[in-house]
Amino acid sequence: MTALTRRALLAGAGGLTAAGGLFGLGGLAHSALFSAPDAGGALRVGYLPITDAAPLLIAHSAGLYPAWAVSTSRPVLFRSWAALAEAFISRQIDIAHLLMPMAVQLRYTLGAGVRVLGWNHTNGSALTVAPRVQELGDLAGSQVAIPFWWSIHNVVLQQLLRAHGLRPVVRRGASRSERTVELVVMSPSDMVPALANGTLGGYVVADPFNAAAQIKKIGRIHTFLGDVWRDHACCALVTRDDVIAGRPQAVQAVADAVVGAQLRIDADRAAAAAALTEGRYLPQPTPAVTLALTYPNPPYPLAHPDWLPQRLGFRPFPYPSFTRRLVEAMCDTVVDGDRKFLDRLDPAAVHDDLVEDRFVRRSMSAHGGPDAFGPTADLTRTEQVQFS
Amino acid sequence: MTIAGTRNGPATAGEVSWQRRCAPPITAILIAIALWWSATSVLSGPESVLRQTAPQHVVPALSGLLERQVLLGDLGVSLWRLSIGLAVATVIGMPLGLLIGSSRIAERAGGPIIAFLRMISPLSWTPIALAMFGIGNQPVVFLVAVAAVWPVLLNTAAGVRAVDPGLLNVARSFHATRWEMMLAVILPAIRTHVQTGIRLALGVAWIVLVPAEMLGVRSGLGYQILNARDQLAYDQVVAVIVVIGILGFLLDTTARWLLSPARRA
Numbered sequence: 001m002t003a004l005t006r007r008a009l010l011a012g013a014g015g016l017t018a019a020g021g022l023f024g025l026g027g028l029a030h031s032a033l034f035s036a037p038d039a040g041g042a043l044r045v046g047y048l049p050i051t052d053a054a055p056l057l058i059a060h061s062a063g064l065y066p067a068w069a070v071s072t073s074r075p076v077l078f079r080s081w082a083a084l085a086e087a088f089i090s091r092q093i094d095i096a097h098l099l100m101p102m103a104v105q106l107r108y109t110l111g112a113g114v115r116v117l118g119w120n121h122t123n124g125s126a127l128t129v130a131p132r133v134q135e136l137g138d139l140a141g142s143q144v145a146i147p148f149w150w151s152i153h154n155v156v157l158q159q160l161l162r163a164h165g166l167r168p169v170v171r172r173g174a175s176r177s178e179r180t181v182e183l184v185v186m187s188p189s190d191m192v193p194a195l196a197n198g199t200l201g202g203y204v205v206a207d208p209f210n211a212a213a214q215i216k217k218i219g220r221i222h223t224f225l226g227d228v229w230r231d232h233a234c235c236a237l238v239t240r241d242d243v244i245a246g247r248p249q250a251v252q253a254v255a256d257a258v259v260g261a262q263l264r265i266d267a268d269r270a271a272a273a274a275a276l277t278e279g280r281y282l283p284q285p286t287p288a289v290t291l292a293l294t295y296p297n298p299p300y301p302l303a304h305p306d307w308l309p310q311r312l313g314f315r316p317f318p319y320p321s322f323t324r325r326l327v328e329a330m331c332d333t334v335v336d337g338d339r340k341f342l343d344r345l346d347p348a349a350v351h352d353d354l355v356e357d358r359f360v361r362r363s364m365s366a367h368g369g370p371d372a373f374g375p376t377a378d379l380t381r382t383e384q385v386q387f388s
Numbered sequence: 389m390t391i392a393g394t395r396n397g398p399a400t401a402g403e404v405s406w407q408r409r410c411a412p413p414i415t416a417i418l419i420a421i422a423l424w425w426s427a428t429s430v431l432s433g434p435e436s437v438l439r440q441t442a443p444q445h446v447v448p449a450l451s452g453l454l455e456r457q458v459l460l461g462d463l464g465v466s467l468w469r470l471s472i473g474l475a476v477a478t479v480i481g482m483p484l485g486l487l488i489g490s491s492r493i494a495e496r497a498g499g500p501i502i503a504f505l506r507m508i509s510p511l512s513w514t515p516i517a518l519a520m521f522g523i524g525n526q527p528v529v530f531l532v533a534v535a536a537v538w539p540v541l542l543n544t545a546a547g548v549r550a551v552d553p554g555l556l557n558v559a560r561s562f563h564a565t566r567w568e569m570m571l572a573v574i575l576p577a578i579r580t581h582v583q584t585g586i587r588l589a590l591g592v593a594w595i596v597l598v599p600a601e602m603l604g605v606r607s608g609l610g611y612q613i614l615n616a617r618d619q620l621a622y623d624q625v626v627a628v629i630v631v632i633g634i635l636g637f638l639l640d641t642t643a644r645w646l647l648s649p650a651r652r653a
Contacts, residue, residue, distance in 0.1 A: 081618070082617050082618045082620065085620055086437070086620065089437055089620065090436070090437055105619065106620065109619070109620070109621070110437070110440075110620055148618065149615075149618065149619065150619070171458065171461070171606065171607065184606050185606075185615070185618065194523065197522060199522055199523050336458070336615055337615065337616070337618075337619045337621065338452065338456075338619065338621060338624075
């Protein structure tokens, strides 16, 4: 029997440490030098856990993605827009839903080949204010939270504020006498408590966080963004140029699946809400998701009841007029960041460069033509934006 | 020739030593920048986001940040939070250190609690800090203070314990009260220890400051990193990282210089 000497023990421990260190270094080097393993050519889908992702998720839960085109594993959940965009740019995922203004910013600042295939959904966001705020002018001198600088929420909010004689500012305290409103970026889950403890005068975000404030009686929905800009797109279905060039059939299959899912959601919203929460795609409770998808009673007297501003829409077709109006509005939007790329943009030319609608067009005709998705059969429309 | 002239002049010795002192760090810095450049511009793939973090992109990003007039403001705010946090840590840490260093009972009583609290990462207090102080400077100051208080406290206590017992005996033989002993003997004697404590605290506070600013504030260097990341502007992210590194280096050098024994003499 050999006694374990102190010397042997020390040598053993030293060897173990060295081996562990080398193993760790090898792992670091491997993941830094080699990109994520390809899922055998199948496209990978990423999403944020919000109702905006519903079409991508319902397509998976209903088995609409063909196995040869899209990875059969569950769509990958991300926690923030930045994380989702990073994974998308670095080719960890191929299909995602991104905020439409963010897609513009990514394409023209990073040159990342972001391509919009179609709209993921329309409407679905609102301005929620603290109980003390009766009209928009009362927001002067307070902070309003937005989910992201390059978001439709920020763009529409700033237009709305300006139309009511308020000036949005960033990085400066808001002043009641100067009628300024300070904008801050916050994650939606932090907005509700911040509104409750009085830090915020209001926030603009997608549901179900507006419904949450309404239910908990810490604030109320002041305006649906769809009541300001009729049927505006919030998120877009995006992929990259290289995916379109390399795997057009797979992209077509994704478009077919997502468009099919949009019809399916619209046909039975309660069932879609149940599928989203019971399939553990979304962490929110079923009643909140159901409410966000249906909104049976408008919580305030709507300015344009015929627009159905409270209703999340699932129309896939990307209207060129919207892209143009959006880019024009982005030029007037203040953000805490680099806005120089906007100087180079021609709002009229962005749509053709950014959006590739041939897949969605084909999917729509396969699913009953444009009539199945809404009234505008000729696939053109005039943007309706009203601030009263 | 001028070159020959300077070489032969009386400044030769000083010049050589200056060159000897500065040549190695400057060479090392140049090599580091070359490595940085090759890792980001040569080794990384053409589509990789790492390309944006190359030095030739970071320098314009830095000037862009200066142009937008956000960088200096962020710097000022961060340094302000750092100094207030350090001041709070000193105000709390020194008296506690004096107490623990001078009283056996206090040391025994406080020891386990200090050991327990000290090993908790200050950032784990973030949710509580946000709930207690809301959004703004206060939670950041709190987190910095929580991180910085321990070096001050422990070094003060160690300083008190290291006071020459002879000095204390002399004071006692003059019938000095506890208060007089504290003022006349202990406080002057522990000065070096406290200074070391504050310097260590500065290092820790600087490390905690940036992540603390990533939550619940809308200014500061930490905020700027996250804000740039939100727009996937990695050149700006790295520009702010460079600023943080340079500033930390300057802070440490200044603290070393201020507290160096040579200067005191």
